[in-house]
Amino acid sequence: MSKNAEGVFLEYLDANALSMTPQRKRIVETFLETEHHFSAEQLGQLVKQGAPDIGQATVYRTLKLLVESGLAASVDFGDGITLYEHAYGHAHHDHLVCMKCGVKVEIYDASIEARQEEVAIAHGYTLTRHHMCLFGLCAACQAKEK
Amino acid sequence: MSKNAEGVFLEYLDANALSMTPQRKRIVETFLETEHHFSAEQLGQLVKQGAPDIGQATVYRTLKLLVESGLAASVDFGDGITLYEHAYGHAHHDHLVCMKCGVKVEIYDASIEARQEEVAIAHGYTLTRHHMCLFGLCAACQAKEK
DNA sequence: TTCTATGCAAAATGTTTGCAATCAC
DNA sequence: GTGATTGCAAACATTTTGCATAGAA
Numbered sequence: 017m018s019k020n021a022e023g024v025f026l027e028y029l030d031a032n033a034l035s036m037t038p039q040r041k042r043i044v045e046t047f048l049e050t051e052h053h054f055s056a057e058q059l060g061q062l063v064k065q066g067a068p069d070i071g072q073a074t075v076y077r078t079l080k081l082l083v084e085s086g087l088a089a090s091v092d093f094g095d096g097i098t099l100y101e102h103a104y105g106h107a108h109h110d111h112l113v114c115m116k117c118g119v120k121v122e123i124y125d126a127s128i129e130a131r132q133e134e135v136a137i138a139h140g141y142t143l144t145r146h147h148m149c150l151f152g153l154c155a156a157c158q159a160k161e162k
Numbered sequence: 163m164s165k166n167a168e169g170v171f172l173e174y175l176d177a178n179a180l181s182m183t184p185q186r187k188r189i190v191e192t193f194l195e196t197e198h199h200f201s202a203e204q205l206g207q208l209v210k211q212g213a214p215d216i217g218q219a220t221v222y223r224t225l226k227l228l229v230e231s232g233l234a235a236s237v238d239f240g241d242g243i244t245l246y247e248h249a250y251g252h253a254h255h256d257h258l259v260c261m262k263c264g265v266k267v268e269i270y271d272a273s274i275e276a277r278q279e280e281v282a283i284a285h286g287y288t289l290t291r292h293h294m295c296l297f298g299l300c301a302a303c304q305a306k307e308k
Numbered sequence: 309t310t311c312t313a314t315g316c317a318a319a320a321t322g323t324t325t326g327c328a329a330t331c332a333c
Numbered sequence: 334g335t336g337a338t339t340g341c342a343a344a345c346a347t348t349t350t351g352c353a354t355a356g357a358a
Contacts, residue, residue, distance in 0.1 A: 034313090036357090073316080077349090094238045125281050128277045132274065146294065147240055147294070150287070151289075154286060215340080219325085
């Protein structure tokens with residue numbers, strides 16, 4: 017799957033008259049190797065290991081391209097920092113976050129999705145997207161509380 | 163109801179050894195007169211009409227007190243700006259936002275709330291709070307699209 | 309050669325904080 | 334008086350942008 021994710025990015029560049037540069041290549045590859053959620057800053061750190069001359073502005077600019085190409089998605093956990101995750105080949109999901117240790121679980125509940133649609137329609141809205149994030153304490157942190 | 167909202171704030175100040183100042187009074191009153199969602203900046207603008215000497219920092223500081231006292235709640239619509247709304251005497255709700263005109267509807271769906279709880283439990287989490295925001299096009303904006 | 313991409317540093321944004329002066333109790 | 338409160342400006346953190354240089358097609 018991640019084999020042709022880069023291909024998708026190349027197509028996107030091509031379709032928009034943008035070119036693949038060593039910097040973009042390095043950033044995309046680092047992105048593809050990075051699991052879970054990470055900030056632009058964190059990705060920049062990883063990118064700079066072995067490519068110290070890449071500027072953070074380029075990381076931000078490329079991350080924007082990654083989102084536009086559909087490879088990445090930005091996630092907002094409400095703490096003012098934009099995090100990113102893989103979007104290519106990943107189905108829609110929401111998040112459940114432990115407020116103590118920060119562990120994040122991807123969740124998906126068909127009945128919630130269905131009700132969201134119904135609620136929107138009930139108000140005359142056409143639903144485009146949504147953002148849902150549940151905050152609580154994970155099992156491990158609950159145990160530690162005792 | 164908004165009659166004793168100020169009383170609630172006074173009690174909060176008292177309980178925390180804080181004092182009511184002209185600035186805080188003006189900010190709280192302006193807050194109570196302001197419906198819908200607004201940013202710290204917007205509230206500051208309103209506050210400064212007739213009290214131009216109140217600094218924006220005081221608005222931020224007082225807004226924090228308002229949230230802590232339970233009079234206000236902060237809402238994050240994912241665009242990096244913290245908005246505030248009235249919380250005193252208002253039940254929990256989520257939001258449905260028109261992406262075109264920005265109109266916001268307060269929504270509440272018991273079955274979504276119940277499922278959120280169940281999903282959290284299924285992952286071993288204790289749910290504390292959640293954040294849900296639906297984005298779409300309102301009826302009026304859909305009509306204009308045609 | 310032409311237009312895009314880069315790195316850097318400066319700017320922009322929204323919010324917080326240090327501090328000396330001021331005010332509430 | 335004593336400690337909380339204020340306004341201001343500087344500090345912050347994250348992200349964006351202007352610009353001159355370098356690079357891709």
